Amino acid sequence: MELSYREFGENTNISFIILHGLFGSSKNWITNAKELSVMGKVYSLDLRNHGDSPHSQEHNLESMVKDVREFVLTYRIEKPILIGHSMGGLVAMQYAFACPKDLESLVVVDIAPRQYSFDYANEFRALQIDVSKFQSRQKIDVEMAKILPDSFLRQFLQMNLEKSDNGYKWKINVDALSKAESLNISFFDKEYKGKALFIRGGESEYVTEEDIPLIQEKFPNASIQTIPSANHYLHYFYAKEFVQVVTDFVRSSG
Structure with missing residues (x-):
């Protein structure tokens, strides 16, 4: 690769x-x-x-x-x-x-x-949020805060956000990472x-x-x-x- x-x-x-x-x-x-x-x-x-x-x-x-x-x-x-x-x-x-x-x-x-x-349950829950329906990072952050109260972790994950035609999308492969074994x-x-x-x-x-x-x-x-x-x-x-x-x-x- x-x-x-x-x-x-x-x-x-x-x-x-x-x-x-x-x-x-x-x-x-x-x-x-x-x-x-x-x-x-x-x-x-x-x-x-x-x-x-x-x-x-x-x-x-x-x-x-x-x-x-x-x-x-x-x-x-x-x-x-x-x-x-x-x-x-x-x-x-x-x-x-x-x-x-x-x-x-x-x-x-x-x-x-x-x-x-391999315990990242809350992080993956936050990454499962459908970010395509949001038009601002602030609104995504509000939604993520319901799962991840740690603002640094939220900001860290949000560095993977990318603007798309319909809102936002995650650059990382959430599906593959969530299914990865230890x-x-x-x-x-x-x-x-x-x-x-x-x-x-x-x-x-x-x-x-x-x-x-x-x-x-x-x-x-x-x-x-x-x-x-x-x-x-x-x-x-x-x-x-x-x-x-x-x-x-x-x-x-x-």
């Missing part, structure tokens, strides 16, 4: 590939990508069923890894630093296990190599010995203290950094700190 992407920076000996999380897109990473482009070329991808990339009823880690590898080979990106957040982090870890020699290093953002419950499979019995950085939010429940030994087991050359007050969306709320942690890692690894 040919993925849509945004490109930042100039060609140097450093390249980054950014993989967003569930319901996200390359649009969510523009600020971070621009900051990282000071060091080199940045490719921020739209994973399948997200952003401007094609839709498919198949949505699992294997297919997403295949898509990303196809992108790497098509654009002849040598030794990229692969950055993945949440779902994108699972894809990045799977890629590192499958094709370790492809990568310069790995950055995993607020996700661990373990099983997670993205975790048994690949976590593998090991990646390359350079790796795990960044977690101090207020996030996605990477706990109990996960640290598991990360160290599967990624023996990994360092783990915590942004103390950050939640799961640390790259958004703590963009400056996030970019600094990644920059320090890249420079120390070089």
Whole structure:
């Protein structure tokens, strides 16, 4: 599958590939990508069923890894630093296990190599709203607020809205994503010995203290950094700190 992407920076000996999380897109990473482009070329991808990339009823880690590898080979990106957040982090870890020699290093953002419950019932309920009958985002937001009281989550999902001839439509493939099984499979019995950085939010429940030994087991050359007050969306709320942690890692690894 040919993925849509945004490109930042100039060609140097450093390249980054950014993989967003569930319901996200390359649009969510523009600020971070621009900051990282000071060091080199940045490719921020739209994973399948997200952003401007094609839709498919198949949505699992294997297919997403295949898509990303196809992108790497098509654009002849040598030794990229692969950055993945949440779902994108699972894809990045799977890629590192499958094709370790492809990568310069790995950055995993607020996700661990373990099983997670696929519990997004309210988000999918909000995405089931027929947005084609609305003529304004404000009215869509009022309707979504009945299901999702968290204004940030609503705004995050609404970044997937696109104006159509009859109101609005969702850019993401809601049907395929809602039918996708848990993205975790048994690949976590593998090991990646390359350079790796795990960044977690101090207020996030996605990477706990109990996960640290598991990360160290599967990624023996990994360092783990915590942004103390950050939640799961640390790259958004703590963009400056996030970019600094990644920059320090890249420079120390070089």
